[in-house]
Amino acid sequence: MTNKVISDEERNEKLKKKKLRPALELIPPTDPRVHSSIAPYDDVMLAAFGFENRHDLVEDMFKAMKKYGGIGLSANQVGLPFRMFVAGDHPQIEDGMKLAVFNPIMESMSDEKVMMKEGCLTYPFLFLDVERPRKIQAKYQDEHGDFLDIKLDGMMSRIFQHEFDHMQGQVFTNKVSKLKLDRAHKKAQKEMKKLRGLTKTKK
Numbered sequence: 001m002t003n004k005v006i007s008d009e010e011r012n013e014k015l016k017k018k019k020l021r022p023a024l025e026l027i028p029p030t031d032p033r034v035h036s037s038i039a040p041y042d043d044v045m046l047a048a049f050g051f052e053n054r055h056d057l058v059e060d061m062f063k064a065m066k067k068y069g070g071i072g073l074s075a076n077q078v079g080l081p082f083r084m085f086v087a088g089d090h091p092q093i094e095d096g097m098k099l100a101v102f103n104p105i106m107e108s109m110s111d112e113k114v115m116m117k118e119g120c121l122t123y124p125f126l127f128l129d130v131e132r133p134r135k136i137q138a139k140y141q142d143e144h145g146d147f148l149d150i151k152l153d154g155m156m157s158r159i160f161q162h163e164f165d166h167m168q169g170q171v172f173t174n175k176v177s178k179l180k181l182d183r184a185h186k187k188a189q190k191e192m193k194k195l196r197g198l199t200k201t202k203k
């Protein structure tokens with residue numbers, strides 16, 4: 001292990017670069033970028049969006065995911081054309097397992113399916129019961145560029161599948177019936193109204 005000492009100048013340069021990267025913001029569900037399949041990720045795409053390397057991108061993605069209170073976030077949800085997502089970092093899910101996933105390939109899914117309630121940062125207050133395979137096996141590249149094989153079960157498998165859909169421009173509202181979706185939308189609107197009412201009385 002080496003101990004790299006950086007000069008003040010280098011440090012200032014780094015800080016300046018950090019400041020030039022504005023916080024990532026969610027784009028609305030009506031934005032076509034949320035509904036379009038994302039092209040394969042390549043490091044050369046980073047510079048055009050102010051990222052020096054994958055670590056910068058992963059750091060900003062996790063920051064945004066946390067800010068919005070999510071357990072998964074895909075790049076296209078914040079308007080970035082990168083086939084990548086971040087997931088996890090929650091103490092109650094697989095001991096805080098954190099995944100930064102680039103160019104994922106789904107290898108296999110279990111025949112066994114499970115129903116679970118899902119939310120999506122792009123659709124605040126909307127929660128849907130979605131049926132999906134319980135277990136998956138997938139291949140992807142991590143933030144160091146290493147190729148990994150992963151087997152997932154439970155909540156992490158669920159998050160991975162949800163985010164993997166985002167890579168194809170698919171969202172969870174496409175996975176349920178219109179009736180179910182309408183009901184969930186009504187419920188979401190009620191919740192939003194309640195919240196607005198609360199903020200009004202506070203003022």
Ligand SMILES: [Zn+2]
Binds near residue numbers: 119121122162
């Ligand atoms: Zn989502």
